[in-house]
Amino acid sequence: MLVKRLLFLALFGIASAVEQVRYDNYKVYNVRIDDRQQFNLLNAQEKVLRLSSWREVRHLGESSDIMVAPQYEETFESLLLKHNISYSLKIDNVQRHIDAQRSLQRTGYHEWTQYHTLDEIYAWLDLIESRYPDIVKPFTIGDSYEGRPIRGVKISYQEGNPAVFIESNIHAREWITSATITYFIDELLVPRNPGVRDLAYNVDWYIIPVLNVDGFVYSHEVERLWRKSRMPSDPTGECIGTDLNRNFDFLWMLTGASADPCSEIYAGPSAESDPEISQLTAYINNSIPEGTIKIYISLHSYGQYVLSPWGHTDAEFPEHYPQMMHVAKGFSDALYRRYGTVFTYGSSATTLYEVSGSGKEWAYAVKNITIPYTIELRDKGELGFVLPPEDIIPVAREVTEGFVGMIAAAREVDVL
Ligand SMILES: *[C@@H]1O[C@H](CO)[C@@H](O)[C@H](O)[C@H]1NC(C)=O
Ligand SMILES: *[C@@H]1O[C@H](CO)[C@@H](O)[C@H](O)[C@H]1NC(C)=O
Numbered sequence: 321m322l323v324k325r326l327l328f329l330a331l332f333g334i335a336s337a338v339e340q341v342r343y344d345n346y347k348v349y350n351v352r353i354d355d356r357q358q359f360n361l362l363n364a365q366e367k368v369l370r371l372s373s374w375r376e377v378r379h380l381g382e383s384s385d386i387m388v389a390p391q392y393e394e395t396f397e398s399l400l401l402k403h404n405i406s407y408s409l410k411i412d413n414v415q416r417h418i419d420a421q422r423s424l425q426r427t428g429y430h431e432w433t434q435y436h437t438l439d440e441i442y443a444w445l446d447l448i449e450s451r452y453p454d455i456v457k458p459f460t461i462g463d464s465y466e467g468r469p470i471r472g473v474k475i476s477y478q479e480g481n482p483a484v485f486i487e488s489n490i491h492a493r494e495w496i497t498s499a500t501i502t503y504f505i506d507e508l509l510v511p512r513n514p515g516v517r518d519l520a521y522n523v524d525w526y527i528i529p530v531l532n533v534d535g536f537v538y539s540h541e542v543e544r545l546w547r548k549s550r551m552p553s554d555p556t557g558e559c560i561g562t563d564l565n566r567n568f569d570f571l572w573m574l575t576g577a578s579a580d581p582c583s584e585i586y587a588g589p590s591a592e593s594d595p596e597i598s599q600l601t602a603y604i605n606n607s608i609p610e611g612t613i614k615i616y617i618s619l620h621s622y623g624q625y626v627l628s629p630w631g632h633t634d635a636e637f638p639e640h641y642p643q644m645m646h647v648a649k650g651f652s653d654a655l656y657r658r659y660g661t662v663f664t665y666g667s668s669a670t671t672l673y674e675v676s677g678s679g680k681e682w683a684y685a686v687k688n689i690t691i692p693y694t695i696e697l698r699d700k701g702e703l704g705f706v707l708p709p710e711d712i713i714p715v716a717r718e719v720t721e722g723f724v725g726m727i728a729a730a731r732e733v734d735v736l
């Protein structure tokens with residue numbers, strides 16, 4: 321396999337493709353946005369200073385996380401000073417944290433002490449499928465653009481359960497999501513407390529640990545901070561990839577998405593243009609009995625939010641908003657009680673941030689799934705995408721506790 325691949329690279333002269341992109345001395349700033357002018361100013365400078373947004377600001381008075389290359393650092397800082405924008409430096413060398421994410425002695429074992437590759441995650445799925453054949457039902461929604469299978473598991477202890485559907489790692493660089501959800505799968509298989517045992521026995525879980533398989537592999541092999549799919553859309557071939565969480569067929573391209581193939585939030589040439597999304601929705605349509613999915617979760621990082629529809633407007637609320645908030649509160653309170661981590665909940669649209677064409681919006685508006693969330697895991701802008709592997713277990717444990725609270729709250733409002 322490796323030989324074949326090296327041969328391929330040699331033949332086509334794209335050996336440079338396997339050279340990893342480095343972020344030596346790239347910095348991440350936490351920048352507070354107090355008014356519209358500051359907001360517009362930073363947006364206008366994004367291309368000029370090649371700023372990379374790690375986290376968008378949601379409300380005035382809150383902050384955005386911005387990565388800056390060393391050659392633009394001075395200009396960027398003087399711009400902030402000149403416009404009286406307050407900021408703090410969060411990460412002074414992104415590469416150092418990327419190295420720390422990989423530095424552990426690598427093992428093939430899945431013990432949640434390291435970030436695994438797609439091959440390792442799939443080997444682990446093979447293992448649990450063979451070890452728990454009565455409980456784990458494997459499925460594949462289809463192949464990615466580059467031809468990798470997109471695998472999921474249904475965890476079911478008995479027939480007739482209501483279901484929760486979880487897609488994770490739709491954004492490639494959000495590694496903590498697949499690390500967390502595989503831990504949760506393991507918890508369901510070997511429940512360690514009565515709360516989790518209840519979730520396992522009485523709810524069916526459809527889980528796709530890595531939806532954006534191509535982007536995920538690319539983020540491991542080439543560019544750690546890759547976000548999008550790997551399907552080329554730009555005719556010049558310069559810009560690759562669709563933001564898969566803007567590619568769903570509900571209010572596609574209405575707001576908070578871009579028609580520029582080079583943008584990080586490029587929505588794709590058309591709704592469901594990318595096979596990852598068209599096959600996900602076809603799978604949900606055709607392979608899961610209508611009405612069984614009660615909760616849909618799109619797992620992301622970071623920011624510690626539970627976000628519900630609507631994403632495209634904060635001027636109106638969906639019919640089931642009260643239930644959505646009740647269940648989100650159940651999630652947040654449960655993990656806060658036990659671990660002290662604060663998750664904020666509400667609808668995803670705010671005065672500064674709107675989005676359409678995302679998974680949770682499609683799940684609600686098209687599939688009538690009452691409780692649809694985007695959950696943004698830790699942290700709140702300290703390390704963002706480069707959380708160290710030591711954080712995987714703490715994050716996974718708190719999310720597990722959150723799910724216990726979520727299911728209990730869903731029962732209270734008769735969603736389950
Ligand atoms: C700069 O911002 C601070 C608050 O962050 C404010 O007190 C001060 O008046 C501002 N100065 C100018 C020149 O706008
Ligand atoms: C899935 O079902 C919805 C209606 O429930 C429909 O609008 C949509 O086109 C279907 N998508 C696919 C890919 O089958």
Ligand SMILES: *[C@@H]1O[C@H](CO)[C@@H](O)[C@H](O)[C@H]1NC(C)=O
Pocket residue numbers: 686687688
């Ligand atoms: C969703 O609900 C609406 C009305 O509330 C209905 O018209 C539509 O057929 C339902 N769609 C599905 C897929 O159940």
Ligand SMILES: [Zn+2]
Pocket residue numbers: 491494619620621
């Ligand atoms: Zn994301």
